Amino acid sequence: MNHNSKLITILIPCYNEQESLPALFGRLNAVMDSMPDYRWEVLTVNDGSTDSTLAMLMQMHRRDSRWHYVDLSRNFGKETAMLAGMDYAKGNCVVIMDSDLQHPPEEIPRMISLWEKGYDDVYGVRRQRGREPWIRKKLSLMYYRILQKTTRIPVLQNTGDFRLLDRVCIDALTAMRECQRYTKGLYCQIGFKKASFEFDQQDREAGQTKWNMRSLAGLAVDGVTSYTTAPLRIATVMGLVVSAIAFIYMVWVFAKAAIYGDPQAGFPTIMTVMLFLGGVQLLTLGILGEYVGRIFNEVKHRPPYFVREVDGEKATAYRSK
Ligand code: UDP
Ligand code: MG
16 A cells, blocks of 8 residues: 555444445445555544444444544534534545445545546536435425525535545535534535536435435525525515505505595405515514524534544544634
8 A cells, every 4th residue: 555645535424324334334345445546534423323333333443444433422413424524534535425325335436536637526416316205306406496596606406415525625614614504505605626427326225314304394494594695685675565565555545535535444455464564574584583593503603513432532522623
């Protein structure tokens, strides 16, 4: 092994993945063995698993010196687990992939060859989305369309977290310490030279996806609020429109009363206008609240995660960047 050769980190967040890990070990080791010109570091992040995931990662670390693990103090969610991994990654580039083998490790050589051509951010685009409910696909498509309309930063569809990032990108991403992370947005935010490649998303090797409709909706809101402040403008626009209509209506009511007199009680009109405006006000208040809530969480400046142990060594304190 050449000690001047480049070090490649493979970053894998793991949360209750005991069923998929054996297959991951086998396939990833085969890929690494096939490229001996590089040095390898597999950095697994145990995101507070409650099954035997951690034990298996520890065992792998003892068996193969390329494998390392960071054990978080509890489940922080994939986005934060990835941040932890990026903080600890030492490689000249970092390949991020899921532990459930939905991202085929056999694509890694292709990603590396694009990186060697000078690209800093090589991301996978799904050819097909694998087994997924139809309604979820449609909702996801709609979501990206709307999000793109509200921002100048390009939003990439059908790309997940299967990507290779050069050291410059990792340094940029870890410099952004927000707690409520929407990494997909951050990849676009940082820029740098990007290249895409297509891959077939496999079905989950084993176990179940950790996302349900509710957590997906949460991620969607995180996406909008961390990407754009456009929703805040809705209040302004609605206010303008409603005031304009109200003014025209007022002129009309005055004119009518002056010419014909006004025998009507007007209860239905008042009721509908009141309810409509009340609804609009509550809605905009809610949008405002989403942002205020996020500000509240960010100004506390809490460390995004805590580490219990790294490769068997007890973490002494939070490692701040
Ligand atoms: N994951 C994690 N923390 C979580 C949830 C998921 O680290 O709280 C990891 C999980 O182990 C997997 C990846 O994130 O490696 C993707 O998760 P999953 O397969 O459940 O998501 P999907 O592929 O359905 O989007
Ligand atoms: Mg998955």
